[in-house]
Amino acid sequence: MSRRVVVTGLGLVTPLGVGVAPTWRNLVAGKSGLISTTSLPDYETAGWSQIPSKVIGKIPEGSIKDHQWSSEDHFDKGEARRLALFAQYGLVATKEALLDAKLSNLDGINKEKFGVAVGSGIGSFHDIYDNSVSFNSSGYKKVQPLFIPKLLTNMAAGNISIKYGLQGPLHSVSTACATGLHAIGDAYNFIKNDYANIMVCGGTESSIHPLALAGFARARSVVTDYNEDPKKASRPFDGDRNGFVLSEGSGILIVEDLDHALERGVDPKDIYAEIKGYGLSGDAHHITAPMETGEGAYLSMKMAVERSGIDPNEVDYVNAHATSTVIGDRAENNAILRLFGNTKKELSVSSTKSSIGHLLGAAGAVESIFTIKAIKYSTIPPTLNLESVGGHKDDQAENFTKFDYVPNHSKEKEVKYALCNSFGFGGVNSSILFSKFA
Ligand SMILES: *[C@@H]1O[C@H](CO)[C@@H](O)[C@H](O)[C@H]1NC(C)=O
Ligand SMILES: *[C@@H]1O[C@H](CO)[C@@H](O)[C@H](O)[C@H]1NC(C)=O
Ligand SMILES: *[C@@H]1O[C@H](CO)[C@@H](O)[C@H](O)[C@H]1NC(C)=O
Numbered sequence: 385m386s387r388r389v390v391v392t393g394l395g396l397v398t399p400l401g402v403g404v405a406p407t408w409r410n411l412v413a414g415k416s417g418l419i420s421t422t423s424l425p426d427y428e429t430a431g432w433s434q435i436p437s438k439v440i441g442k443i444p445e446g447s448i449k450d451h452q453w454s455s456e457d458h459f460d461k462g463e464a465r466r467l468a469l470f471a472q473y474g475l476v477a478t479k480e481a482l483l484d485a486k487l488s489n490l491d492g493i494n495k496e497k498f499g500v501a502v503g504s505g506i507g508s509f510h511d512i513y514d515n516s517v518s519f520n521s522s523g524y525k526k527v528q529p530l531f532i533p534k535l536l537t538n539m540a541a542g543n544i545s546i547k548y549g550l551q552g553p554l555h556s557v558s559t560a561c562a563t564g565l566h567a568i569g570d571a572y573n574f575i576k577n578d579y580a581n582i583m584v585c586g587g588t589e590s591s592i593h594p595l596a597l598a599g600f601a602r603a604r605s606v607v608t609d610y611n612e613d614p615k616k617a618s619r620p621f622d623g624d625r626n627g628f629v630l631s632e633g634s635g636i637l638i639v640e641d642l643d644h645a646l647e648r649g650v651d652p653k654d655i656y657a658e659i660k661g662y663g664l665s666g667d668a669h670h671i672t673a674p675m676e677t678g679e680g681a682y683l684s685m686k687m688a689v690e691r692s693g694i695d696p697n698e699v700d701y702v703n704a705h706a707t708s709t710v711i712g713d714r715a716e717n718n719a720i721l722r723l724f725g726n727t728k729k730e731l732s733v734s735s736t737k738s739s740i741g742h743l744l745g746a747a748g749a750v751e752s753i754f755t756i757k758a759i760k761y762s763t764i765p766p767t768l769n770l771e772s773v774g775g776h777k778d779d780q781a782e783n784f785t786k787f788d789y790v791p792n793h794s795k796e797k798e799v800k801y802a803l804c805n806s807f808g809f810g811g812v813n814s815s816i817l818f819s820k821f822a
């Protein structure tokens with residue numbers, strides 16, 4: 385019999401707060417987690433001031449009591465020094481997800497079938513930069529012994545496995561901005577194929593660094609139009625969209641074989657959602673630019689829907705990848721139009737990047753959690769800053785009339801089936817279809 389895969393635990397570290405509850409509360413209230421680099425203490429000294437793009441989504445610093453980030457709340461000094469920031473975010477989100485899944489005690493769980501699939505798009509940008517600079521200015525002796533292990537993209541996964549003694553599949557995908565969603569898809573397949581009963585999965589990223597922002601700015605990927613008004617900078621599907629906002633954080637899910645969850649005593653009403661189908665494809669077109677028709681996104685969404693055994697008519701909500709770039713949002717919208725353009729009931733499409741920016745390798749995992757919460761709590765988070773949907777001069781306005789883009793305010797709506805999209809540089813497209821657990 386085919387195994388059913390369900391989600392039993394969630395953990396988040398985002399620009400809207402440390403923890404799932406504060407992040408979700410702020411998200412549905414329409415808050416923005418975006419700030420200006422001009423408020424950073426090292427704005428002049430670290431090179432931020434040279435960069436034309438000034439808006440970022442940073443984890444707020446402070447005490448965990450206020451749902452903010454401070455390493456000392458989670459790690460002693462020695463441990464913190466050995467852990468790259470992206471691994472720290474991943475470990476903190478994992479702890480919350482395990483607790484949420486009632487797995488703070490792992491006695492009696494078969495750890496050989498408990499795996500980890502946590503990826504990162506970039507790994508530790510900070511360590512690469514610091515060690516490059518030290519090597520050049522002071523030579524070999526100033527290269528840190530932990531430089532290599534700290535920078536590797538799979539080290540968050542390694543650290544999670546070591547900390548909890550998880551001996552099942554230990555995997556770490558890195559597909560740029562599709563990483564987080566691919567990691568969940570990998571975990572789903574490991575469970576479906578009986579390599580594991582239960583997995584910690586998701587993505588983590590900590591690339592808020594002036595060199596990273598400089599690189600994205602040189603590639604003309606990040607927004608430059610709203611430096612004075614950071615909360616308006618991320619505006620997916622809006623006529624004035626002009627680039628994405630670089631953000632950081634982590635999203636971690638516990639995904640599990642349904643029987644395994646029930647046997648260890650999980651109450652069915654505590655199951656968040658079921659993973660029904662996973663789709664992935666390549667645009668086969670260009671390293672960063674989409675095809676106008678949205679071919680790759682169309683194929684990945686179609687695969688996820690078909691593998692779920694449902695009809696496109698049944699989908700209630702799409703959490704779009706839409707990063708607030710001119711051509712990316714348009715292509716994704718065209719792909720959604722192609723797959724869902726003839727459905728009878730109203731489809732809601734929102735992009736939560738309007739609130740938190742683009743978390744790169746963590747984006748797909750964080751947004752999957754938002755998609756799951758929308759299903760569980762019948763509340764769709766909004767697309768902020770939507771003044772004129774499809775209003776860019778090269779948009780075709782009538783291509784934006786078919787769907788409800790959930791402008792500005794969250795919306796109460798029963799969601800049975802929802803799709804989460806994630807795309808990445810290199811031309812990768814991926815989608816997961818989640819359903820209400822019944
Ligand atoms: C360090 O940088 C200087 C230029 O500032 C360059 O000439 C030199 O080759 C570099 N040294 C190393 C070891 O990379
Ligand atoms: C995590 O990985 C680092 C290397 O990046 C290592 O030094 C540290 O001991 C590990 N910590 C745990 C808890 O696994
Ligand atoms: C598919 O992924 C590529 C790579 O990021 C992206 O450029 C393209 O926009 C995606 N397709 C659509 C329709 O969004």
Ligand SMILES: *[C@@H]1O[C@H](CO)[C@@H](O)[C@H](O)[C@H]1NC(C)=O
Pocket residue numbers: 769770771791792
């Ligand atoms: C959303 O808010 C903007 C102001 O930020 C406003 O111009 C726009 O009309 C609002 N959209 C809707 C559909 O209410």
Ligand SMILES: *[C@@H]1O[C@H](CO)[C@@H](O)[C@H](O)[C@H]1NC(C)=O
Pocket residue numbers: 676677714718721722778779780783
């Ligand atoms: C609008 O949608 C049509 C049909 O889906 C598509 O062929 C066309 O390329 C789209 N126009 C733009 C400007 O994206």
